[in-house]
Amino acid sequence: MSRAYRVRVEERLQRIVRAEDHVSCQLELLEILPCDQMSQLLADELIKLGFKVEGETATRKEKDVTISVDLPSATVVVQAATDKQLDLKSAKVKNIYDNQQLVAETKARLQAEAHKELAALGDQAESLLQRQVTDQLEAKLGDIRKELEGAANRATAAALKQRAAQLGQIKSISEDPEAGSLTIVVEV
Amino acid sequence: MAELSVGDQLLMLRTLERLRDTQVAERWLRMRRFAELPLVALCHPDLVSIRERPAVPNFAGQLPDLAWVLECLQPYLAKRWIDVEENKTRIAEVEHMQRLGATQTALLNAFLSAAAQAGRRDLARFLLVSLQQLISIEVAPEVWARRWIRDLRLGAMRLAERTIVYQSASSFLAIAAQLRGWAEECRRVGYLDEGYAAAQLWLADWARYDGENVTLRAAAMVRALSP
Numbered sequence: 001m002s003r004a005y006r007v008r009v010e011e012r013l014q015r016i017v018r019a020e021d022h023v024s025c026q027l028e029l030l031e032i033l034p035c036d037q038m039s040q041l042l043a044d045e046l047i048k049l050g051f052k053v054e055g056e057t058a059t060r061k062e063k064d065v066t067i068s069v070d071l072p073s074a075t076v077v078v079q080a081a082t083d084k085q086l087d088l089k090s091a092k093v094k095n096i097y098d099n100q101q102l103v104a105e106t107k108a109r110l111q112a113e114a115h116k117e118l119a120a121l122g123d124q125a126e127s128l129l130q131r132q133v134t135d136q137l138e139a140k141l142g143d144i145r146k147e148l149e150g151a152a153n154r155a156t157a158a159a160l161k162q163r164a165a166q167l168g169q170i171k172s173i174s175e176d177p178e179a180g181s182l183t184i185v186v187e188v
Numbered sequence: 189m190a191e192l193s194v195g196d197q198l199l200m201l202r203t204l205e206r207l208r209d210t211q212v213a214e215r216w217l218r219m220r221r222f223a224e225l226p227l228v229a230l231c232h233p234d235l236v237s238i239r240e241r242p243a244v245p246n247f248a249g250q251l252p253d254l255a256w257v258l259e260c261l262q263p264y265l266a267k268r269w270i271d272v273e274e275n276k277t278r279i280a281e282v283e284h285m286q287r288l289g290a291t292q293t294a295l296l297n298a299f300l301s302a303a304a305q306a307g308r309r310d311l312a313r314f315l316l317v318s319l320q321q322l323i324s325i326e327v328a329p330e331v332w333a334r335r336w337i338r339d340l341r342l343g344a345m346r347l348a349e350r351t352i353v354y355q356s357a358s359s360f361l362a363i364a365a366q367l368r369g370w371a372e373e374c375r376r377v378g379y380l381d382e383g384y385a386a387a388q389l390w391l392a393d394w395a396r397y398d399g400e401n402v403t404l405r406a407a408a409m410v411r412a413l414s415p
Contacts, residue, residue, distance in 0.1 A: 022347070126344075127343065127344040128344075130344040130346075131343065134344075134345070134346060134347050142330060142412070
């Protein structure tokens with residue numbers, strides 16, 4: 001009488017996948033006043049944008065994105081990071097007929113196949129997460145750049161006003177924020 | 189292989205156009221001597237970019253002989269570079285984009301340098317024409333720039349790696365900065381200075397093809413693609 005053996009294997013993969021990406025750039029901040037004063041003016045503008053200043057670094061966190069500004073050098077680092085808990089399962093089934101000796105061998109083979117499949121799925125999930133993080137970072141960069149450039153421009157304008165006041169008596173100040181122009185008339 | 193005459197180069201160019209997308213053309217283009225022919229490279233930067241490393245023609249040495257041909261080919265060159273850029277917006281493979289970008293940068297830098305040195309900036313008129321056609325004045329630069337990268341298969345590339353690919357995508361747009369520099373130089377050429385007539389010719393082309401607005405837009409697009 002023939003006998004059929006059903007070999008069934010179930011494997012599970014639980015792991016945390018992490019993805020991170022970052023970019024750094026420099027804000028254009030003219031040295032109109034000494035470095036420490038320029039840093040303070042920049043810090044004042046960044047605080048208005050929700051940054052927290054600790055020592056020489058201003059930081060703002062929004063969801064998975066962290067923006068850090070080194071005040072003396074005006075270097076900006078924007079970092080996005082996230083992680084995800086993976087819980088993957090793989091089940092393999094094979095029927096063997098009239099050969100009990102093959103059962104162990106088949107089970108080992110099916111387990112290896114399941115491990116390989118889970119590893120590939122894990123790598124795929126990690127790649128996808130990495131892509132999502134990078135896409136998220138790239139999408140936010142445009143707005144962040146405009147915000148920070150605005151802050152740098154306002155800090156520069158404040159520095160110019162302070163410097164003008166040091167040179168003499170300010171007679172008039174006219175600003176056109178849209179055109180990005182500032183005219184200060186000083187009586188020396 | 190002896191130096192080819194202008195007539196020979198024209199024949200090679202026309203033959204390449206007829207044999208485009210065939211194995212014969214591919215074999216020719218893999219030969220450095222062929223890919224370095226100025227007319228072939230300038231008219232078909234997309235085809236010569238199949239080489240691993242860009243083949244850069246000796247524009248400086250051959251420009252005096254080729255000037256009259258390049259004058260006649262201006263409309264054709266403009267059309268070709270517009271086609272190359274339009275096709276670039278459909279490239280999916282990152283390596284393809286990087287090779288094409290590197291080829292365009294090397295070619296145009298060599299050509300513009302030779303043209304400026306020879307006092308023949310007018311031979312780069314096709315670049316102004318192409319830029320004017322390619323760049324939209326109505327659509328915001330950061331939106332229009334995305335056309336060049338929307339079909340790229342970036343996979344899990346990090347932003348730093350994407351930036352390098354985007355630079356390749358915007359390699360032609362980036363040339364606008366050099367053309368702008370030419371306009372500024374030409375404005376400084378006085379009436380009694382040598383090269384006044386050539387400077388005025390460039391400024392006339394600059395005004396005719398809206399160089400000021402177009403190059404500002406191109407610069408904004410390049411910035412939009414540089415995180």
